[in-house]
Amino acid sequence: MKxxxxxxxxxxxFKQFTxxxxxxxxxPDNDLCYECLSCFIPIFENTKTQNEKTLILYExxxxxxxxxxxxxxxxxxxxxxxxxxxxxxxxxxxxFGYLIVLVPSFIQREKERGFNHLSxxxxxxxxxxxxxxIKINDRKQSDLNLxxxxxxxxxxxxxxxxxxxxxxxxxxxxxITSGSTLNxxxxxxxxxxxxxxxxxVISKAT
Amino acid sequence: MFICDICKNHxxxxxxxxxxxxxxRKCISFQGRQAQENNSKSFKSKLNLSYRLxxxxxxASFQIASAIGKKQNVLVSAVxxxxxxxxxxxxxxQSLILGKQVGFAIPRRDVVIEIFQRLKYVFPLNKVIAxxxxxxxxxxxxxxxxxxxxxxxxxxxxxxxxxxxxxAFPFAGDEVLMNLxxxxxxxxxxxxxxxxxxxxxxxxxxxxGCLISLDQRYHGHPLPVPQIKEKIGLLKYxxxxxxxxxxxxxxQPVFIFTPTIFLCEELFNFLNKWVKGGNYVHSKRENRSxxxxxxxxxxxxxxxxxxxxxxxxxxxxxxxxxxxSDHPIYNKATLVQIAGRVGRKIDAPxxxxxxxxxxxxxxxxxAVNEINTKNKSL
Numbered sequence: 224m225k226x227x228x229x230x231x232x233x234x235x236x237f238k239q240f241t242x243x244x245x246x247x248x249x250x251p252d253n254d255l256c257y258e259c260l261s262c263f264i265p266i267f268e269n270t271k272t273q274n275e276k277t278l279i280l281y282e283x284x285x286x287x288x289x290x291x292x293x294x295x296x297x298x299x300x301x302x303x304x305x306x307x308x309x310x311x312x313x314x315x316x317x318x319f320g321y322l323i324v325l326v327p328s329f330i331q332r333e334k335e336r337g338f339n340h341l342s343x344x345x346x347x348x349x350x351x352x353x354x355x356x357i358k359i360n361d362r363k364q365s366d367l368n369l370x371x372x373x374x375x376x377x378x379x380x381x382x383x384x385x386x387x388x389x390x391x392x393x394x395x396x397x398x399i400t401s402g403s404t405l406n407x408x409x410x411x412x413x414x415x416x417x418x419x420x421x422x423x424v425i426s427k428a429t
Numbered sequence: 430m431f432i433c434d435i436c437k438n439h440x441x442x443x444x445x446x447x448x449x450x451x452x453x454r455k456c457i458s459f460q461g462r463q464a465q466e467n468n469s470k471s472f473k474s475k476l477n478l479s480y481r482l483x484x485x486x487x488x489a490s491f492q493i494a495s496a497i498g499k500k501q502n503v504l505v506s507a508v509x510x511x512x513x514x515x516x517x518x519x520x521x522x523q524s525l526i527l528g529k530q531v532g533f534a535i536p537r538r539d540v541v542i543e544i545f546q547r548l549k550y551v552f553p554l555n556k557v558i559a560x561x562x563x564x565x566x567x568x569x570x571x572x573x574x575x576x577x578x579x580x581x582x583x584x585x586x587x588x589x590x591x592x593x594x595x596x597a598f599p600f601a602g603d604e605v606l607m608n609l610x611x612x613x614x615x616x617x618x619x620x621x622x623x624x625x626x627x628x629x630x631x632x633x634x635x636x637x638g639c640l641i642s643l644d645q646r647y648h649g650h651p652l653p654v655p656q657i658k659e660k661i662g663l664l665k666y667x668x669x670x671x672x673x674x675x676x677x678x679x680x681q682p683v684f685i686f687t688p689t690i691f692l693c694e695e696l697f698n699f700l701n702k703w704v705k706g707g708n709y710v711h712s713k714r715e716n717r718s719x720x721x722x723x724x725x726x727x728x729x730x731x732x733x734x735x736x737x738x739x740x741x742x743x744x745x746x747x748x749x750x751x752x753x754s755d756h757p758i759y760n761k762a763t764l765v766q767i768a769g770r771v772g773r774k775i776d777a778p779x780x781x782x783x784x785x786x787x788x789x790x791x792x793x794x795x796a797v798n799e800i801n802t803k804n805k806s807l
Contacts, residue, residue: 232442237442237443237455293457293458297457297458297460298447298457299445299454299457300445300446300447301445301446301454337447337448338447338448
């Protein structure tokens with residue numbers, strides 16, 4: 224009964240809700256009202272990137288785009304937890320024993336924002352996390368065309384302090400578009416001989 | 430307790446924590462480049478009007494100018510089609526000569542662009558700029574026409590701020606935008622609206638503001654009164670189709686207002702099978718300004734639209750249909766505004782306004798009553 228009476232405030236639309244539905248029952252720490260939650264459409268698409276298993280979680284729609292912009296553009300850190308709060312149990316079991324490697328963002332942007340948005344999103348999985356990849360120039364991939372996007376591999380370097388030999392690696396990113404950044408990161412990770420690589424992305428833009 | 434600098438919010442549900450520091454989540458999207466002080470003021474201005482104001486307009490614009498001269502805030506309550514924008518030319522002219530910073534804020538982006546072009550023509554000697562979402566490279570000018578959302582760029586900046594269409598979404602009832610407006614003010618403001626709420630009016634008069642009302646259109650004809658048509662289910666569609674065919678035969682342009690984007694597209698697909706030569710617009714349509722300017726040139730016979738065209742549009746001999754006017758997005762102010770689209774030109778002062786709905790709502794009745802009382806006071 225306590226569960227039903229608890230009043231929560233939706234993190235996206237600030238509406239109060241006391242709804243008792245199946246998702247709230249399974250995940251008591253879900254922070255979205257039913258309308259906002261139903262805007263996230265899970266697809267769980269399995270694809271392959273350079274022969275490595277890739278899991279795409281959600282459909283790319285306006286709602287996802289806007290929430291990601293609130294997080295990355297406006298720096299609204301509270302919103303980070305909503306992306307995985309309704310499915311994190313499944314992911315936690317699926318990637319048990321892995322080590323998360325974050326796809327890098329430019330260091331100065333991170334400082335401006337005050338946090339790394341990827342580590343905030345994936346924090347909820349409670350899987351150990353490292354960020355050995357460093358991006359050394361500040362060009363947004365979304366401003367470039369396909370030819371220029373491929374040059375990204377010259378701008379990402381590996382921090383030699385990290386050793387991932389014989390470890391299971393989970394490479395995570397928010398949205399992939401052409402896949403150039405992901406490919407460049409994957410090449411660098413592969414050079415350091417991990418035991419196994421899997422990839423997890425929130426969404427894929429088309 | 431934490432109170433936000435920008436929007437004065439202290440409600441706990443809007444406060445987030447970033448690295449232990451509290452921040453306001455309510456106004457977080459209002460951040461960006463701030464405007465600099467404008468140092469290139471010309472202290473001169475020329476009013477370039479190609480037509481004469483009516484007697485009532487002249488009186489009202491003189492009242493506004495003298496109230497601002499006495500450092501009073503002004504609230505203008507005028508019916509749709511009274512020529513509200515023209516009323517402000519005199520006070521803008523007077524302030525520009527004194528070297529004051531003038532702002533013109535409107536909630537709607539389409540209206541900003543229209544007003545910007547009008548002001549540029551009327552004040553040829555002054556630098557007029559438009560600031561709206563996606564168009565904010567230049568922030569400094571003598572007259573700044575901007576959306577109410579962009580007010581966050583100007584802190585303690587305007588000596589004279591004119592706010593038009595204060596009853597429009599998203600400004601109406603939004604605390605954040607109201608606080609942003611107060612934050613950007615240095616001098617006085619002029620608020621203009623077709624429908625003023627009673628409790629707001631009482632507050633305003635207590636604070637010593639000056640109320641100016643204009644209950645007549647500039648051409649002196651009464652406002653068209655909406656006709657309510659109660660139809661059920663599919664009958665609504667057939668009734669609409671019959672009316673539309675009538676209008677198209679008489680070569681009268683028609684706006685059909687729909688509550689949602691989805692219904693807008695569906696209804697257009699249905700109507701297009703029977704009546705050719707129409708089009709539809711909503712906020713997601715990319716080339717909507719092109720479609721609207723084509724519609725002005727009579728290239729389309731009818732236009733299915735959402736509430737994007739509810740304000741600031743003047744088209745000769747227009748007829749209006751509000752489809753499903755019992756939808757909750759239509760309140761009294763919106764319905765009065767929509768009815769005010771009709772009969773705005775002096776050579777076509779009347780026209781039809783139809784509310785087609787399953788049932789008559791409170792707001793529909795109120796809207797009709799308000800228009801009737803305004804017509805009686807003529």
